[in-house]
Amino acid sequence: MKHLLTMQDLNKEEILQILDLADQLKYERKHQIPHRHLEGKSVGLIFQKSSTRTRVSFETGIYQLGGQPLFLSSRDLQIGRGEPVQDTARVLSRYLDMIMIRTFDQKEVEDLAKYGSIPVINGLTDYSHPCQVLADLMTIRERYGILEGLKMCYIGDGDNMANSLIVGGLLVGMQVSVATPVDYKPDAKVMDFAKDYATFSWTSEPKEAIKDADVVITDTWASMGMEEEKEIRQKAFQGYTVDDDLMALAKPQAMVQHCLPAYRGQEITEKVFEDHADEIFEEAENRLHAQKAVMVLLMKGEKA
Numbered sequence: 406m407k408h409l410l411t412m413q414d415l416n417k418e419e420i421l422q423i424l425d426l427a428d429q430l431k432y433e434r435k436h437q438i439p440h441r442h443l444e445g446k447s448v449g450l451i452f453q454k455s456s457t458r459t460r461v462s463f464e465t466g467i468y469q470l471g472g473q474p475l476f477l478s479s480r481d482l483q484i485g486r487g488e489p490v491q492d493t494a495r496v497l498s499r500y501l502d503m504i505m506i507r508t509f510d511q512k513e514v515e516d517l518a519k520y521g522s523i524p525v526i527n528g529l530t531d532y533s534h535p536c537q538v539l540a541d542l543m544t545i546r547e548r549y550g551i552l553e554g555l556k557m558c559y560i561g562d563g564d565n566m567a568n569s570l571i572v573g574g575l576l577v578g579m580q581v582s583v584a585t586p587v588d589y590k591p592d593a594k595v596m597d598f599a600k601d602y603a604t605f606s607w608t609s610e611p612k613e614a615i616k617d618a619d620v621v622i623t624d625t626w627a628s629m630g631m632e633e634e635k636e637i638r639q640k641a642f643q644g645y646t647v648d649d650d651l652m653a654l655a656k657p658q659a660m661v662q663h664c665l666p667a668y669r670g671q672e673i674t675e676k677v678f679e680d681h682a683d684e685i686f687e688e689a690e691n692r693l694h695a696q697k698a699v700m701v702l703l704m705k706g707e708k709a
């Protein structure tokens with residue numbers, strides 16, 4: 406059985422295959438060409454954390470593909486009352502054709518895949534956010550026509566987005582430079598993955614990382630589940646706000662990506678956000694197309 410659990414599940418060819426299909430599905434959607442690849446299929450969407458984009462893009466995407474989405478909040482599921490994920494996996498596999506899960510612990514997603522018998526898609530964990538990074542790569546490729554050789558710069562927390570961007574960017578041949586505070590580096594597994602790439606660099610100095618970047622990416626300083634650390638983090642991330650001074654060091658026409666929700670005045674200024682709003686909201690739209698591509702390919706058993 407094949408799944409999308411982390412970006413490390415994919416190789417370059419598979420990422421490009423997803424992006425090509427995503428471009429095609431976007432075209433078909435814009436031109437009202439039917440693409441009902443999930444006709445008669447039911448997809449469960451388990452949420453243990455809040456969501457706007459992931460929930461709505463999966464629900465509408467499944468509908469557009471002719472399938473049935475089931476929104477399953479952990480507040481209502483027995484999993485929220487302690488039913489083991491191993492049992493949930495074996496039960497849901499008998500009703501559904503595919504599962505997307507948003508949760509805290511990456512192991513929960515892995516266990517769902519291990520004990521179930523249907524494809525599992527990671528809709529965000531503390532460790533990774535592969536669906537978002539596929540949409541980001543799609544958006545970057547739409548703008549530049551290529552990915553290979555472009556410089557991606559990530560500034561901020563070494564969180565799920567940083568982890569997945571590093572892997573995704575390096576796999577497709579981008580140069581990836583990351584600036585985080587020393588105490589907020591990306592996951593050790595990801596740093597270990599990246600160390601073999603001459604195209605990867607980490608620094609605690611945003612000005613160094615952003616130099617000549619084609620794409621500048623940031624994310625919240627306090628991810629879901631870190632609400633209590635908010636104040637400490639605000640102090641730790643001083644100097645990491647993506648503002649005009651930093652942007653002046655990137656390439657003149659550099660694009661900006663933000664997975665959203667964005668906290669203006671923290672990881673990004675209002676001005677930089679609004680100057681790049683078109684790119685950022687295209688990125689949000691591309692969640693829909695990229696995820697539809699992932700679901701179609703997983704249902705065919707063709708990838709990951």
Ligand code: CP
Pocket residue numbers: 455456457458459460529537664665666
């Ligand atoms: N970017 C993203 O995953 O947004 P949501 O949390 O709204 O789903």
Ligand code: NVA
Pocket residue numbers: 529530531564565566624625627628629664665666
């Ligand atoms: N890093 C953020 C991403 C939100 C889409 C979080 O995990 O909350």
